[in-house]
Amino acid sequence: MPKEKADILSLSLKELEDFFKSNNDKSFRAKQVYEWLWKKAVRSFEEMTNLSKETRQLLNDNFTLTSIEICSVQKSTDGTVKIAFRLYDKLIIEGVLIPDRDRITACISSQAGCNLDCKFCATAKLGLQRNLNTAEIFDQVVLLRDYSIKHFKHNLSNIVLMGMGEPLLNYENVTCAINLITSEDGLNISYQRITISTVGLPKMLRKLGDDKVKVNLAVSLHSAVDEKRNEIIPVNIHNPLKELSSALKYYYSKTENRITIEYILLKDFNDSLVDAKELATFCKSFPCKINIIEFNNVENTEYYPSTHERKTEFVNFLESKNMIVNVRRSRGKDIDAACGQLAGKIINNE
Ligand code: SF4
Structure with missing residues (x-):
């Protein structure tokens, strides 16, 4: 039986060195290959032009090298671009490029689908298909960066893990991808330009703090009242706000990262002054800023979306309590690329 080939993108530098040693080749080959994979991000052995033909054949005989590919591009009237990626097993995930004045933000996915069942989210309707591996997370950044440079003549300014999936439920692969994105041996993008957006899983937030993962943290709160949060974010039932608050305090004590609290205003559900007061109280426990979405x-x-009047009252109340509040305009609504709308519709249309 032919031996099963390993995925070369799952190997560490040390494992690559061991591979070359065991094949009586120089261990510096490993560094060369690693650089092709993560710094230059090539996805075929043929492109590794400083390797001999024999070395490339050796790699071909022992490893697979898969890549994600762009399978559709949709452009919004506001300039936002939604890109669907096909994975090696034909699953579809989505990423978004959001140009804003002199900045381009890339929003990427961490899972194909999601099983957390948040009631306002289109991805939830897919269920969880699978976790993305490290390279699939990394490659979204590379393809979105290349698209951005080609079409917007601009490199990425920021990267947010706010696409499909809950990043903290794919912790190892997400943090490993972040290491490669930020490493000098990888894309060399600053930690400060990366944001993990999570529904807020207390146990994983503590781990993030213990591991001192230096990226920005955004928590999708959407209500500071347990009964309401339980209704829209079911994972809150077993991870109530008191635990979330304590985990965020802990995370801050370990990282000193100011936390961003995301709050979607839903008409007659979480947009009253009582809700605003609960939110202000919740946010007093750790340094944070609030994004109203x-x-x-x-x-x-x-x-349904809140009315303009309700939104103004809500924001004014928070500001009167000296909270830092930003109101986020929604982008890419006409192509289902806005927050909570990614659902791999291309799958359903095929
Ligand atoms: S909002 Fe995020 S965590 Fe909730 S179902 Fe959607 S993708 Fe999953």
């Missing part, structure tokens, strides 16, 4: 209608949900 406009809701994007997702098919088959019973929620």
